[in-house]
Amino acid sequence: MAPALSRSLGASSVAALLPSPSSSRGLPLAALVPQGRGAAARCARGVRWEAGRRRMVRVRCDAAVAEKPAGEEETAGEKFEYQAEVSRLMDLIVHSLYSHKEVFLRELVSNASDALDKLRFLSVTDPSVLADGGELEIRIKPDQDAGTITITDTGIGMTKDELKDCLGTIAQSGTSKFLKALKENKDLGADNGLIGQFGVGFYSAFLVAQKVVVSTKSPKADKQYVWEAEADSSSYVIKEETNPEKMLTRGTQITLYLRDDDKYEFADPSRIQGLVKNYSQFVSFPIYTWQEKSRTVEVEEEEESKEGEEATEGEKQKKKKTITEKYWDWELANETKPIWMRNPKEVEKTEYNEFYKKTFNEFLDPLAYTHFTTEGEVEFRSVLYVPGMAPLSNEEIMNPKTKNIRLYVKRVFISDDFDGELFPRYLSFVKGVVDSNDLPLNVSREILQESRIVRIMRKRLVRKTFDMIEEIAEKDDKEDYKKFWESFGKFMKLGCIEDTGNHKRLAPLLRFYSSKNETDLISLDQYVENMPETQKAIYYIATDSLQSAKTAPFLEKLVQKDIEVLYLIEPIDEVAIQNLQTYKEKKFVDISKEDLELGDDDEDKEKESKQEYTLLCDWIKQQLGDKVAKVQISKRLSSSPCVLVSGKFGWSANMERLMKAQTLGDTSSLEFMRGRRIFEINPDHPIVKDLSAACKNEPESTEAKRAVELLYDAALISSGYTPESPAELGSKIYEMMTMALGGRWGRSDTEKDGAATREANVEADSSEGAATEVVEPSEVRTEGDPWKD
DSSP: OOOOEEEEEOHHHHTTTSOOTTOTTSOOGGGTSOOSSSHHHHHTTTEEEEEOSTTOEEEEEOOSSOOOOTTOOOOOOOOOOOOOOHHHHHHHHHHHSOSOTTHHHHHHHHHHHHHHHHHHHHHHHOGGGTTTOOSSOEEEEEETTTTEEEEEEOSOOOOHHHIIIIISSTTOOHHHHHHHHHHTSHHHHSSOOOOOOSSOGGGGGGGTEEEEEEEEEOTTOSSEEEEEEETTOSOEEEEEOOOGGGOOSSEEEEEEEEOTTTHHHHTOHHHHHHHHHHHSTTOSSOEEEEEEEEEEEEEEEEOOOOTTOOOOTTOOOEEEEEEEEEEEEEEESOOSOOGGGSOGGGOOHHHHHHHHHHHHTOSSOOSEEEEEEEOSSSOEEEEEEEOSSOOSSGGGTTOTTOOOEEEEETTEEEEOOOSSSSSOGGGTTOEEEEEESSOOBOTTSOSBOOSHHHHHHHHHHHHHHHHHHHHHHTSSOTHHHHHHHHHHHHHHHHHHHHOGGGHHHHGGGOEEEETTEEEEEEEHHHHHHHSOTTOOEEEEEEOSSHHHHHTOGGGHHHHHTTOOEEEEOSTTHHHHHHHHOEETTEEEEETTBSSOOOSOOOHHHHHHHHHHTHHHHHHHHHHHGGGOSEEEEOSSOSSSSEEEEBOTTSOOHHHHHHHHHOTTOOHHHHHHHHTTOEEEEOTTSHHHHHHHHHHHHOTTOHHHHHHHHHHHHHHHHHTTOOOSOHHHHHHHHHHHHHHHHTTTTOOOHHHHHHHHHHHHHHHHHHHTTOOOOOOOHHHHHHHSOTTOO
16 A cells, blocks of 8 residues: 555644534534535545544545555546636736836747747748748837837747647746757757746736737748737637738737836837846847937028018029937847857957946946856856946945846846845955856746855856956056055955955955055065064054054054064954954964064063062052053063053954944943953153152052053053043143143243232132132142142
């Protein structure tokens, strides 16, 4: 016996099926038991309901066709075909299959192209099918007054039976059948451009049309037939064409009677022209559209005789003038040829540039281009370009839906709306066309289905793009890559963050300023080549500007030792480098973080300084409290008294600034990472030596404590951090300036008189009971040592 399908349903699922005595909504038992001898009863014979334990019901479905056991008679279930409500199915196809109404023209032009291709294939073995039907072409004529669009081709046409088979049967593809026949003939079917696949493209006409009339003449038949159908009807009419004025030599003519809502848009000749250029620009056959044109002509007009002059009898004075006249004529809509179908060796650079400008509406030549054909598992042709400049609109930057890659299937435009399927986001600036004969599309041919083929295509497109960019970088003329980097450098850095698999190709393309190249960008390869043999790491500092990087105190010791430091001055730089981690086995090291090792430290001197300043470090930590994690002797300073560095796993000043700027930043993590700041002091600086003496001799000195706070605030700013209270910092600076100046330049008598007047006013106010005591800064400045208690 063939295996049976069993399925168990839980009690909660069965509750909806079994009758419930307490609810009128319960399913009657009769619904579960076959009744009568009709079709429903026969369908239910193979279904057995078994009530088991634990409130479970087991449904067992026996196969209709089973192996015949010995001694049993053969019993076969009845076979049924699915039924469909035609009007409902048509409604689904028309209104649910396509995203945009405008694709109707693409589908109908593709059908016309297929009809022409079929005729061309058949003419190889039977030239008589061409007869006197004229050139192989497509003509589209919109009529705004009548609200119609007429599409005519001189292709193979259809017989009466083919009309019923192709147009009367939904999802029946005549092209698909034709392709199957071609495969049996290798000479004809080896390379074809037939587009049709699913058999539903014709019905897209009902997206915009209330009524469709198809008039067709096949070279196989003597008669011409007309097919008519309404959008809301489930039937159609086929009749013989008897009007001599509508007779065709060969081919098919489709007339769409547009809906009232669509007449204004799709009966417009310029709109039709634009749709043809967008979707069918590279169809193999010429497409002509009916367009209004203008021309200048010379006309003669009678000139009146001047007063007092008599015209000769029979002779009139004539004058010529130029006027602009309107007229209608056919215009070729697909004059641009698919350049990717040609051999790259036969295409000139000017042709590539011209194709780029026309296809993508650009005015600058591209920086680079690549033209290639891929064969093997996936076959496709492509031409890719690097634009001459970055997008002017900020919305287009880093946007995966830039519509820069145009996908064609057999030269018919499918889509340019991709969300990273063909190109990653960081390469969204690349423009180009991709054409393939066997891409996996959905039925509407608007969406590229995710599959192994698509992944292979993406991988090869990305590889070719890198080859193209590397060619720019390797040119002797560095100006081209400088232009590229200025426009698209951020994209390459984004790639370091998002595409770990291509780090080896992205890293050599990066460019940075450095402490030895402050005017010219250098590559990581150049940095590594300039490194001394003893240097084991690539050093960098991240700041908000080139000037900040040049003057950062973190650089002092490295510059003194002639060690090159990369300047990361754009917000994305630090994150990109952190994702790279290493380059050519050299680790990236942030010089603004703790435990900076330069490789040639004097251990004896370091140990001596640590012992000498341990008390000072502890005292400063006590004054600063939780503002810093610890205080230690610095290995990176030579001229500055102190610096504030971040912990090994904490945020740098640049990263902290970026995180603060995030709209949805996590303030709790910000506070935690801020607590890891480390205060480093330079033991050779006079200020540090004075504070060391203060902590030993007068650890409770108010002036010394205020000096530590001001020193911390100064280090905060010079290290790239933002002070928590700028106003408080300003007050401290003003106070120190007041104490330092000390009235040393003297003041004028007017100022002294003013001071005396103010002093008198203060005394008068105090005598009246005022509680506020006012002390003039000048009195404090001139009386003695400002650091003394």
